[in-house]
Amino acid sequence: MNSNTTIRNDWSIQEIENIYHQPLLELIYQAATVHRQWHKASEVQVCTLLSVKTGGCPEDCSYCGQAARYHTGITVKALMSKDDVVAIAQRAKDSGSSRFCMAAAWREVRDNRDFENILEMVQGVNEIGLEVCCTLGMITETQAARLQEAGLYAYNHNLDTSKDYYQEIINTRTYDDRLSTLNNVRKAGISVCSGGIIGLGETHADRINMLHTLSTLAQHPESVPVNALARVKGTPLADLPKVDSWEMVRMIATARILMPKSMVRLSAGRAEMTTEEQSWCFMAGANSIFTSESEELLVTPNPRLDDDRKMFELLGLKPMQKEKITNTIPSL
Numbered sequence: 605m606n607s608n609t610t611i612r613n614d615w616s617i618q619e620i621e622n623i624y625h626q627p628l629l630e631l632i633y634q635a636a637t638v639h640r641q642w643h644k645a646s647e648v649q650v651c652t653l654l655s656v657k658t659g660g661c662p663e664d665c666s667y668c669g670q671a672a673r674y675h676t677g678i679t680v681k682a683l684m685s686k687d688d689v690v691a692i693a694q695r696a697k698d699s700g701s702s703r704f705c706m707a708a709a710w711r712e713v714r715d716n717r718d719f720e721n722i723l724e725m726v727q728g729v730n731e732i733g734l735e736v737c738c739t740l741g742m743i744t745e746t747q748a749a750r751l752q753e754a755g756l757y758a759y760n761h762n763l764d765t766s767k768d769y770y771q772e773i774i775n776t777r778t779y780d781d782r783l784s785t786l787n788n789v790r791k792a793g794i795s796v797c798s799g800g801i802i803g804l805g806e807t808h809a810d811r812i813n814m815l816h817t818l819s820t821l822a823q824h825p826e827s828v829p830v831n832a833l834a835r836v837k838g839t840p841l842a843d844l845p846k847v848d849s850w851e852m853v854r855m856i857a858t859a860r861i862l863m864p865k866s867m868v869r870l871s872a873g874r875a876e877m878t879t880e881e882q883s884w885c886f887m888a889g890a891n892s893i894f895t896s897e898s899e900e901l902l903v904t905p906n907p908r909l910d911d912d913r914k915m916f917e918l919l920g921l922k923p924m925q926k927e928k929i930t931n932t933i934p935s936l
C-alpha cells in the first residue's frame with residue numbers, strides 16, 4: 605500500500621477546523637480516499653477487550669460506570685486468574701481477533717502482586733500469538749519497561765477530551781498526567797493507543813483541540829479509539845443525550861485524515877448503532893473495532909460476536925491478520 609500523502613505532525617487548529625467542518629459527504633470522501641492510500645479498506649482489526657479487574661476504581665471520571673463513588677450497581681470483581689484470561693484470549697484468537705486488550709479499573713499501576721500477575725498474563729497472551737494490549741491507568745517508565753519485556757505490544761491510555769474540558773470531566777488527575785504516561789509508554793518502545801470520547805457535553809472546539817493534541821504528538825498514536833459516551837445510570841453524565849452517529853462519522857473521518865497511518869477504532873457506542881450507522885464509520889476510515897466474548901465492552905453492552913460476523917459478511921470486510929498490523933509499526 606503506497607501513500608500519496610505524508611504524515612504530518614504540524615497541523616494547525618485552523619486546518620483541523622477546516623477539515624472537521626467540511627460538508628459531511630466531502631469529509632467522508634476525503635477520509636475514504638486517505639484510508640485507501642494507506643490501508644486495505646476491506647480489512648478491519650478485531651480487538652477483543654476483557655475487563656480483568658472490574659469496578660471499585662478510586663477515580664472520579666464522570667462518564668465511568670466503574671468509579672467507586674457513583675452508585676452504578678455494577679459487581680466489583682477482583683483481578684482474574686491468568687489461566688482464565690489466557691483461555692479467553694485463545695478463544696478470541698480462534699474467532700478471528702488479532703489483538704487482545706486487558707483493562708483494569710485502576711487509577712495507576714502499583715508495584716505489587718497484582719502487577720506481577722498482569723505481567724504473567726501479558727506473557728501468556730503473547731505466547732499464544734496475539735498482540736497484547738493493556739489499559740491499567742497511569743504507569744511509570746520502569747513499569748512500562750517491565751510490561752514491554754513481558755511482551756506487551758500496545759498500551760491504551762486515552763486523552764478523553766480537550767485539555768480545557770478535561771477538568772469538567774475528571775478531577776482526580778490532570779491532562780499532563782495522561783500525557784506523561786503516554787510518554788513513558790513511547791519511551792519503552794510500546795505501541796501507543798490513545799483517543800477519546802465524544803458526547804461528554806464538550807463543544808466541537810473541544811473535539812478539534814483533542815484531535816490537535818493527538819495529531820501533533822511527535823509520533824502519532826498507532827491506534828486511535830473513538831468512543832461515543834456509553835451512558836451509565838448513576839454516573840453524573842447518565843442523562844446526556846445519545847451521541848448522533850453522524851458526529852461519530854465526522855470525528856472518525858477527521859482522525860483518519862490527520863493520522864492516515866493509524867488504526868482508527870470505532871469503540872464504545874456500537875451497541876447503540878445500526879449496521880448502517882457503523883457502515884458509514886467504516887466508510888469514513890474506521891478500520892478497527894472492539895469485540896468481547898461477554899457481549900459487554902467493560903460494563904456496558906457491545907454487539908454479539910455473531911452480529912459482527914454477519915456485518916463483516918454483508919460489507920465484505922475481513923478481520924486483519926496480526927502480521928500485517930505488526931509490519932506497520934516501524935519503531936518496534
Ligand code: SAM
Nearest residue numbers: 667668709710739740741762831832833834872
Ligand atoms: N482505568 C484505566 C484508565 O482510565 O485509563 C483503564 C480503563 S478505562 C475504562 C479506559 C477508557 O475507557 C477511558 O479512558 C475512557 O476513554 C473509556 N471509557 C470508560 N468509560 C466509558 C464510557 N462510559 N463511555 C465511553 N468510553 C468510556
Ligand code: DTB
Nearest residue numbers: 707829834871872901902903904
Ligand atoms: C477505549 O478507548 N474504549 C474501551 C477501551 N479503550 C478500554 C473502553 C470503553 C468502555 C465503555 C464503557 C464500559 O463498558 O465501561
Ligand code: SF4
Nearest residue numbers: 661663665668671709
Ligand atoms: Fe477508573 Fe479508568 Fe473508570 Fe476513570 S475511566 S473511573 S480511571 S476505570
